[in-house]
Amino acid sequence: MQAxxxxxxxxxxxxxxxxxxxxLARLLKPVxxxxxxxxxxxxLIKHVYFPVDCLVSLFAPLRDNVAVEVGLVGSExxxxxxxxxxxxxxxxxxxxxxxxxxxxxxxxAFQRELDLNPVLTTSIHRYIHLLMCQVTQTAAxxxxxxxxxxxxxxxxxxxxxxxSDKVELTHEYLARMLGVRRVGVTVAAGNxxxxxxxxxxxxxxxxxxxxxxxxxxxxCYGLVKARYENPDG
Amino acid sequence: MPTPRIPSLNKLxxxxxxxxxxxxxxxxxxxxxxxxxxxxxxxxxxxxxYFPTDAIVSLLYVMKDGASAEIAVVGNEGLVGIALFxxxxxxxxxxxxxxxxxxxxxxSKRLKVEFEAGGALQHLLxxxxxxxxxxxxxxxxxxxxxxxxxxxCRWLLLSADRLPTNVLTMTQELIANMLGVRREGVTEAAxxxxxxxxxxYSRGRITILDRPKLERRVCECYAVVKSEFDRLLPxxxxx
Numbered sequence: 001m002q003a004x005x006x007x008x009x010x011x012x013x014x015x016x017x018x019x020x021x022x023x024l025a026r027l028l029k030p031v032x033x034x035x036x037x038x039x040x041x042x043x044l045i046k047h048v049y050f051p052v053d054c055l056v057s058l059f060a061p062l063r064d065n066v067a068v069e070v071g072l073v074g075s076e077x078x079x080x081x082x083x084x085x086x087x088x089x090x091x092x093x094x095x096x097x098x099x100x101x102x103x104x105x106x107x108x109a110f111q112r113e114l115d116l117n118p119v120l121t122t123s124i125h126r127y128i129h130l131l132m133c134q135v136t137q138t139a140a141x142x143x144x145x146x147x148x149x150x151x152x153x154x155x156x157x158x159x160x161x162x163x164s165d166k167v168e169l170t171h172e173y174l175a176r177m178l179g180v181r182r183v184g185v186t187v188a189a190g191n192x193x194x195x196x197x198x199x200x201x202x203x204x205x206x207x208x209x210x211x212x213x214x215x216x217x218x219x220c221y222g223l224v225k226a227r228y229e230n231p232d233g
Numbered sequence: 234m235p236t237p238r239i240p241s242l243n244k245l246x247x248x249x250x251x252x253x254x255x256x257x258x259x260x261x262x263x264x265x266x267x268x269x270x271x272x273x274x275x276x277x278x279x280x281x282x283y284f285p286t287d288a289i290v291s292l293l294y295v296m297k298d299g300a301s302a303e304i305a306v307v308g309n310e311g312l313v314g315i316a317l318f319x320x321x322x323x324x325x326x327x328x329x330x331x332x333x334x335x336x337x338x339x340x341s342k343r344l345k346v347e348f349e350a351g352g353a354l355q356h357l358l359x360x361x362x363x364x365x366x367x368x369x370x371x372x373x374x375x376x377x378x379x380x381x382x383x384x385x386c387r388w389l390l391l392s393a394d395r396l397p398t399n400v401l402t403m404t405q406e407l408i409a410n411m412l413g414v415r416r417e418g419v420t421e422a423a424x425x426x427x428x429x430x431x432x433x434y435s436r437g438r439i440t441i442l443d444r445p446k447l448e449r450r451v452c453e454c455y456a457v458v459k460s461e462f463d464r465l466l467p468x469x470x471x472x
């Protein structure tokens with residue numbers, strides 16, 4: 001008989017003590033999320049999501065339909081952090097960037113749960129601190145680093161969170177993510193491909209040489225990663 | 234100029250209920266913040282948190298090569314040191330005084346005790362955190378999309394909103410560091426604003442002369458951040 005794969009979980013939920021888990025489990029609904037699905041507009045929050053093996057991008061919206069990615073959320077985090085800060089609306093748009101599963105909870109139930117569950121509240125606050133580090137890094141990175149370095153960083157961050165060396169996306173999408181023109185991304189991706197670091201075909205990017213990609217990525221990648229692994233470091 | 238001695242000059246402190254306010258009062262210490270001084274270094278410990286009254290502190294991200302970019306400004310609407318109660322023992326950014334003035338400082342230990350007790354202080358600081366996240370996210374977008382002149386306008390307006398006066402004490406070099414651009418870029422943008430009589434710049438002092446016109450030139454990022462602060466911290470921001 002084939003062993004049933006242990007379901008992957010979400011880091012914030014897995015810290016919750018055993019005795020609280022049954023109640024929590026009743027409030028969480030497993031959902032399957034598809035690429036491009038909008039989980040949250042920059043408005044009232046109805047649900048929070050704890051990604052299990054999907055990946056969600058957070059965008060700060062601008063007029064003229066432009067949006068720039070300011071953060072990435074995977075199984076280390078959650079979508080809907082304003083609720084944990086006592087705020088019922090979101091200032092960012094959350095879009096599924098890698099299809100997969102997540103656990104969903106209603107906003108009101110989540111707020112009640114925070115009052116009952118100090119362990120969860122503390123780990124979420126800690127996560128918010130890490131998310132702020134990520135946003136901070138993105139702000140600085142946007143101001144300073146080359147498209148190629150940012151492209152490399154983004155591919156690595158996405159691949160880490162998807163636990164896969166294959167990333168599905170088009171140049172146009174990546175350009176939007178990085179807030180640059182498409183041609184800039186095409187040139188950068190072409191350079192990476194010529195160096196044999198990635199392979200690109202029809203919307204699929206495969207990371208062939210993660211170590212080399214890390215060298216090309218700006219320092220931001222390593223710094224955010226280190227902080228997630230050791231928040232007090 | 235008289236030294237501000239009333240903790241209510243910081244709007245977060247002012248928005249606290251009277252009992253908490255009175256409990257904290259003897260623990261608050263007014264300290265001068267000198268232009269360019271570092272309040273925290275990135276990765277450093279934070280023995281105190283700071284509630285600015287008439288100073289502005291920039292949260293800067295410092296790159297490996299020493300270049301820095303501003304990710305948020307904190308003035309009399311907020312506090313410097315939120316990593317502390319959010320569970321990060323050290324701060325990811327550097328905090329530098331970008332407009333000289335004063336702040337009330339409180340020992341981190343004391344703040345943590347008050348925060349963990351829950352209630353109004355916790356509620357207020359968490360909401361402030363959300364407003365700050367919005368400011369950081371918007372800065373990330375602004376750094377990518379908007380001109381130096383627009384960024385400068387944003388920066389001037391956000392700073393002026395956080396000061397009791399319309400005079401900022403600072404140098405163009407500091408502004409260039411804040412915006413992550415070269416000094417010449419800032420000089421040119423500031424020159425244009427001065428020629429149009431929106432600001433006056435002389436010897437390290439920038440005076441805002443025509444606020445409405447500045448608001449017309451600024452990118453949308455200013456309004457996004459301002460409305461988020463107004464909405465989340467109405468008591469702390471009401472001017």
